[in-house]
Structures are given as C-alpha cells and as structure tokens.
Amino acid sequence: MSRKAYPSDLTDTEWQEIKPLLPAENAIGRPRQVDLREILNGIFYVLSEGCRWRALPHDLPPWQTAYNYFRHWQRLGIWQQIHTQLRQRVRKSVNKAELPTAGMIDSQSIKTTGKKGEVYGFDGGKLVKGRKRFILVDTLGLLLAVVVTEANFPERLGGVVVTMEAAPLSNNLILIWVDAGFSGENFARVIQQVCSAQVEVVCRSQREFQVLPKRWIVERTFAWWNQYRRLSKDYELLPEVSESMIYTVMIRLMLKRLAQSHTTTS
Incomplete structure (x- = not known):
C-alpha cells in the first residue's frame, strides 16, 4: 500500500485474519x-467516518466499486457468514465454546x-422518530443476531423475532437476560x-443510574457502535442494509x- 494509512485501515495482522474468509475469485469471467x-x-x-459513499477519498478505490462490493456481499449474506466465523474465533481465543449458552436481548x-418508506415509525416511550434495532448478544457482547424495524415495533415481538433470526445459534441457549420491557409470562x-x-428479567432497584448485572454487557455493545459514525443514525434506505452495516462494524x-x-500471545 503506497498511500498514507487511515485510522480505519486494516493492519497486516487484521488482513491475514479476514483474507481467508473472503469469497474466492470466480474461475469464469474476467480476472479480479x-x-x-x-x-x-x-x-x-x-x-x-460516517461519510457518504461518494465522499470516499480519492486514494481509496472508487466509491462505486466499494459500494457495489458491499451491496453484492450483503445480498449474498457474505457479511453475516464472515461475522459468524470471526465470532467463533474470538470466543475460542478466550476459551469459550463456539456456541453460547447464555445471551441478552435489548433494543x-x-x-x-x-x-424511510414503510420501515419507519415513532417510539412514544423514547420520543424517537425512526427505527429500532433489536439485538441478541452473547456474554462477551458479541452479536448473535440483529433485526431492524420501525421505531414503534413492540418490544416483546421484536425480542421473539431476533431470537428466531439467531437460529440455530439460539437453539443452544439456556438462559436469556432481558430488561423490564421484555417482561411477562407470555x-x-x-x-x-x-x-x-x-428468560430472566433484570430490573432496576432505584431510579438513579445503576449498573445492572449482565445487562451492562448488551449496553456496552451499543456503546461500541458509537465509535462508528455511520451508525449514529440509520442512514440506509433498506433495513436489511442497516443490518449488514451493523454486522460489518462488528x-x-x-x-x-x-x-x-495475537500481539499479547506473541
């Protein structure tokens, strides 16, 4: 790489981690x-950086090429496949089983x-016009599934949908922690x-700020996303593109x- 590196660039070690997971070059047609x-x-x-695709710096590939690769891999489910394999590697690196037995749901x-078309609404509880992200994470805060809906989508129904989205991973779960918004026998x-x-509901015992057992893990996952400006709002027209953006950030x-x-063990 002859250009000056950006903070978001892959290091050599990171490139070696993801390189084997990328789609192989098609044997038919023009060479890549x-x-x-x-x-x-x-x-x-x-x-x-949260910029538009058209605002990519000129020393990076043309924005049309980068965007087309992102959308093509999104349609094929490549981002989710890469995400799954990396999550398994991260879990193994800290001596965890590849399939988690406990998780947390939040929105x-x-x-x-x-x-944004039909997938748009108003969350009366949080007074937000837009969309809602339902996630299921493991005890490391790593994503098992994400579902993007309109903002007025019911909490409990969203919790069920994201659990179904995580199948067959969710079939291995024994315990799921949730907040009071997902409570109820049904x-x-x-x-x-x-x-x-x-399902175990973790509730607050006081009105002031409180670090809740286990619940802080899923909140930390949301906090990780704050490092990536593209997720500060939902800029995408299609919810499935929003979901792929989240998988790519993870x-x-x-x-x-x-x-x-690798640096620690070497």
Whole structure:
C-alpha cells in the first residue's frame, strides 16, 4: 500500500485474519482487478467516518466499486457468514465454546435522516422518530443476531423475532437476560417454545443510574457502535442494509480484538 494509512485501515495482522474468509475469485469471467484489502479499507472508512459513499477519498478505490462490493456481499449474506466465523474465533481465543449458552436481548431506538418508506415509525416511550434495532448478544457482547424495524415495533415481538433470526445459534441457549420491557409470562413462554431458553428479567432497584448485572454487557455493545459514525443514525434506505452495516462494524471490532490477542500471545 503506497498511500498514507487511515485510522480505519486494516493492519497486516487484521488482513491475514479476514483474507481467508473472503469469497474466492470466480474461475469464469474476467480476472479480479481490484485489491480486496483496499475495498475493505474503503468500506471501513465509510463506517468509521460516517461519510457518504461518494465522499470516499480519492486514494481509496472508487466509491462505486466499494459500494457495489458491499451491496453484492450483503445480498449474498457474505457479511453475516464472515461475522459468524470471526465470532467463533474470538470466543475460542478466550476459551469459550463456539456456541453460547447464555445471551441478552435489548433494543435501541435510532433516528433516521428522513422517512424511510414503510420501515419507519415513532417510539412514544423514547420520543424517537425512526427505527429500532433489536439485538441478541452473547456474554462477551458479541452479536448473535440483529433485526431492524420501525421505531414503534413492540418490544416483546421484536425480542421473539431476533431470537428466531439467531437460529440455530439460539437453539443452544439456556438462559436469556432481558430488561423490564421484555417482561411477562407470555414472552417467556414464546421464547421457551422458540429456543427452549429460560428468560430472566433484570430490573432496576432505584431510579438513579445503576449498573445492572449482565445487562451492562448488551449496553456496552451499543456503546461500541458509537465509535462508528455511520451508525449514529440509520442512514440506509433498506433495513436489511442497516443490518449488514451493523454486522460489518462488528466484523471490524472483532478483527481488532483478534489482532490484539495475537500481539499479547506473541
């Protein structure tokens, strides 16, 4: 790489982690003429800086090329496949089983940059116009599944949907922690039917700020996303693109963690 590196660029160690997971070059057709490492650097630049695709610096690949790769891999489910393999590696690096047995569900209401078609609403509880992100994470805060809905989507229904989205991972879950917004016997019964996991509600004992047992883990995951300006709002027209943006951010975070673990052990 002859240009000056950006803070969002992949290091050599991070590139070696993700390189084997990328789609192989098609044996039919023209040879691949782009540098996939630079394509990823362009995508990670957009995520980190929160800029428009058209605002990619000129020393990175053309924005059309970076965007087309992102959307093509999104349609094929490549981002989610890479994410799954990296999550397994991160769990193994800290002596955890590849499949988690406990997790946490939470939601985050997020503003959009305008009305986004049908997937748009108003969260009356948090007074947010836009969308809602439902996530299921493991005890490390790593993402198991994400579902983006309109902001007025019911909490309990969203919790069920994201648990179903995590299948077959969720089938291995024994316990799921939630906050009071997901409480209720009906919700617990449906979750048990979906994945056989028990639901444990973690409630506040005081009105002031309080660090809740286990619940802080999923809140930390939301905090990680604050490092990536593209997730400060939902800028995407399609919710499935928003979900892929989140998976890609988690890929970037896990690559950093794996690289740090290599540095520690070497």
